[in-house]
Amino acid sequence: xxxxxxxxxxxxxxxxxxxxxxxxxxxxxxxxxxxxxxxxxxxxxxxxxxxxxxxxxxxxxxxxxxxxxxxxxxxxxxxxxxxxxxxxxxxxxxxxxxxxxxxxxxxxxxxxxxxxxxxxxxxxxxxxxxxxxxxxxxxxxxxxxxxxxxxxxxxxxxxxxxxxxxxxxxxxxxxxxxxxxxxxxxxxxxxxxxxxxxxxxxxxxxxxxxxxxxxxxxxxxxxxxxxxxxxxxxxxxxxxxxxxxxxxxxxxxxxxxxxxxxxxxxxxxxxxxxxxxxxxxxxxxxxxxxxxxxxxxxxxxxxxxxxxxxxxxxxxxxxxxxxxxx
Numbered sequence: 300x301x302x303x304x305x306x307x308x309x310x311x312x313x314x315x316x317x318x319x320x321x322x323x324x325x326x327x328x329x330x331x332x333x334x335x336x337x338x339x340x341x342x343x344x345x346x347x348x349x350x351x352x353x354x355x356x357x358x359x360x361x362x363x364x365x366x367x368x369x370x371x372x373x374x375x376x377x378x379x380x381x382x383x384x385x386x387x388x389x390x391x392x393x394x395x396x397x398x399x400x401x402x403x404x405x406x407x408x409x410x411x412x413x414x415x416x417x418x419x420x421x422x423x424x425x426x427x428x429x430x431x432x433x434x435x436x437x438x439x440x441x442x443x444x445x446x447x448x449x450x451x452x453x454x455x456x457x458x459x460x461x462x463x464x465x466x467x468x469x470x471x472x473x474x475x476x477x478x479x480x481x482x483x484x485x486x487x488x489x490x491x492x493x494x495x496x497x498x499x500x501x502x503x504x505x506x507x508x509x510x511x512x513x514x515x516x517x518x519x520x521x522x523x524x525x526x527x528x529x530x531x532x533x534x535x536x537x538x539x540x541x542x543x544x545x546x547x548x549x550x551x552x553x554x555x556x557x558x559x560x561x562x563x564x565x566x567x568x569x570x571x572x573x574x575x576x577x578x579x580x581x582x583x584x585x586x587x588x589x590x591x592x593x594x595x596x597x598x599x600x601x602x603x604x605x606x607x608x609x610x611x612x613x614x615x616x617x618x619x620x621x622x623x624x625x
Contacts (some may be wrong), residue, residue, distance in 0.1 A: 303328030311368035387414040417606035419471040426546035440533025450520035484615040
């Protein structure tokens with residue numbers, strides 16, 4: 300498959316490295332408006348043609364797919380142009396800045412029989428796959444609530460707030476684990492460094508099943524945390540991406556009403572287990588999945604529909620943030 304990579308900023312070089320290394324993929328184009336940046340990476344991939352023009356990439360009739368790693372505000376328009384040009388599309392998260400735009404892309408890809416895949420990296424993390432297996436198997440019991448912590452000191456952005464920059468990661472995992480879209484979303488944030496660009500955001504979501512979720516998002520925090528906790532009525536599990544050898548921990552803890560009491564709830568503490576998690580690179584697994592979709596394996600738009608659900612929830616949370624600003 301001949302691929303064209305558009306955008307060589309923060310994340311694009313990682314995508315270039317993986318696609319260039321994968322069998323069945325040929326990195327045919329590199330595109331970026333910054334000529335110095337383009338020249339630097341063109342030297343690393345001499346077999347790829349380099350251009351500052353997106354139109355040059357789309358004009359190549361031998362090109363099968365376009366990989367978009369540009370600023371979020373450009374995702375919808377660039378993906379739309381690529382789909383109209385008959386190219387399969389991988390686009391970094393989020394798919395668009397509105398559910399309407401995201402749905403338009405899915406409809407366009409469906410009409411033309413093309414792959415559209417948003418880059419929700421955490422969904423390809425082996426630890427998240429294990430967490431999903433624990434939820435689906437019923438080992439944790441009935442899921443009560445989920446909460447995520449995604450905090451760090453930096454990377455501070457001016458073009459998007461902590462909700463869109465950080466929240467898209469955790470939100471994709473929450474929706475994946477719960478298997479539903481929220482019926483209630485609210486968020487509260489504060490803009491300490493740049494006006495109307497929230498540096499810290501607290502989110503709350505409620506789902507039709509009664510499961511609730513909470514997200515703490517911040518790039519203005521002394522701790523670097525990448526953690527997701529799932530609380531069931533039988534067991535509880537924690538995914539900690541900062542842990543080197545303890546990515547997932549399962550706690551046999553819970554509450555129960557014993558017959559020898561007067562109906563009060565008591566706590567129960569059992570074993571702690573640490574399942575073995577493969578050390579595969581999530582980004583490589585994500586890129587492999589895109590190539591599998593290009594080969595006709597699996598539903599070509601399933602990942603895109605999940606991406607629309609993420610954008611829909613982000614849009615609702617953003618609306619809540621803006622209401623709270625007033």
